[in-house]
Amino acid sequence: MTAIGVDRAAARTPITARPRAPRVVRVALAGCGTVGASLVGLIQRQRGLFETRHGVRFELVSVLVRDPEKERGVAVSRQLFTTSVDEFLSVDVDVVVEAIGGFDPAERVVRGAIAAGRHVVTANKALIATHGPELQRLADAQQGALQFEAAVGGGVPVVRTLRSELGGHGVRTITGILNGTTNFLLTALADGVRYADALVDAQARGFAEADPSRDLQGLDAADKIRILAWLAWGVDPAAQEVLVEPLPSDPEPLARQAKRRGGVLKYLAGAVRSDDGRVRAWVRPVIIPTDHPFASVRDEENAVHIDSDSLGVLRLQGRGAGGNATASAVLGDLIEVARGLRYGEI
């Protein structure tokens, strides 16, 4: 054996496995409301776990907020706060997390972060449903990750599953309960709670927005089924028509009717690709039998059933709304990006 050249036997000798120092991943967080604050809490509480299990230390270096004086319920140094999108984007970080929602300034943050070569994690369903394919191409061109598990299904890993596990498959249909707010309300009605009381309760628990009309009118679920149709079949979500039937302004009579028929009222979303390649998507209230798997999806839970050629029906069900569920999905994306960063620079 000489010092020069490759000795093949030696090259196959097991290398000694030593734990490496944790990779520091610098995170900038846009938005510190319910989801953002939950994420900060999760990262702070599980610090040790990330280092031992994933070899990663997340370091929060900038937080974009509208009001730096507002109480957030988490221990974030005020020095990290900025109200300027430009200042926020100029900080050198590995990953930008967008947890503002809506379009402005969320879209500026995401586009700016991608253009600056950052990896991006977003929980923004409206933005992805409108500009997802374009943002993905921009991120690809910059060799950056664009992750948005939290945009659909809260803590239910449906985006990741459609992207990898089902990424090479003939998906036939997708059906789901994709809006936690309306499912919480309909569960309460099925349990005999009055609609007005259920709505107040949902808002108090942080599932329903102050203005829940996007949920009740099916627009939130429509955005989510658009995103899933994009992932399953590559259709442009912004151009995908969704037949939306809103919940009745008072759904109590329909819920009572469901009960009389021995069923239960659920607000479902679905998409199917027909043989001609056309994708049909819909959101509507449906009375389902009590022994249907969706009947057991209670409160703020979400569920998705994906029927594909090779896998048959895959069912995913779990907590779909609330800060922790969404923050968990964001954190999963962060861990995935961080795992990639450890394999050199993704």
Next chain:
Amino acid sequence: MTAIGVDRAAARTPITARPRAPRVVRVALAGCGTVGASLVGLIQRQRGLFETRHGVRFELVSVLVRDPEKERGVAVSRQLFTTSVDEFLSVDVDVVVEAIGGFDPAERVVRGAIAAGRHVVTANKALIATHGPELQRLADAQQGALQFEAAVGGGVPVVRTLRSELGGHGVRTITGILNGTTNFLLTALADGVRYADALVDAQARGFAEADPSRDLQGLDAADKIRILAWLAWGVDPAAQEVLVEPLPSDPEPLARQAKRRGGVLKYLAGAVRSDDGRVRAWVRPVIIPTDHPFASVRDEENAVHIDSDSLGVLRLQGRGAGGNATASAVLGDLIEVARGLRYGEI
């Protein structure tokens, strides 16, 4: 604006998104039995999809087999076949897929591939349950990916979910139907089929091995729950005790007893961490009520319920056995590695 120096406004101008040429990912496949042949079929059928959706072209460059003359039912050029592990490992590839199972030569293939700096995807539950943490450290040290979604749950994405989504969480309990073969047999018994006939049927469909004793004695499920306990809590799977109660050699009387009680017989696996940090794991036949979610897990399906601090109960259910389900999981891992490769060299 000058040609030198960074113009910040220009840096933020949206870059033009052009599709890049597909990244060729060279794959070496060890084992071309049920899973390996299904994988080759999936890759060949979905070639166009990978390019348009993921920007990736998988190229099969070497296949390790025991018998190069055997009919595989897929169109693989015989020139790719090799029966020599050394020759197989000497081919320059991006990813090595190990679909042999068991320890020899699978372990030599996986260790050799990691040492040679390849990314590795394996479906091998016995190998991961025995050497998973060590192999992971070796892969980390080489900055290589080690993916093993197919080792647990077939097409049910439980490994990916525990690694990312639940990677930062206090998992409390894991319960599941982790062996598709025994679930297929018990479903048949519940439907009134005789045990001997059900066993022949399971073997004919490729769910049960010629010698199904590892399934019937709970050893397969024990390996899988060990792997999940490692992912959830970091315990060494090889050192983790699992209390295993085999299925009775004739489970018909127990299945009939379940029916008389208005329940159904299922073969469950579980793990729980108590407050003192100790993990208890078990595999045993259980009579469950017919309205329990596990009662609807039929035939070769698998299901896993994961209860965690932040997410509550997450339920995953889908096809757990058979070549296509396992090959789908392998393919998901391949797509994940390929996505990483596109972001530079992971």
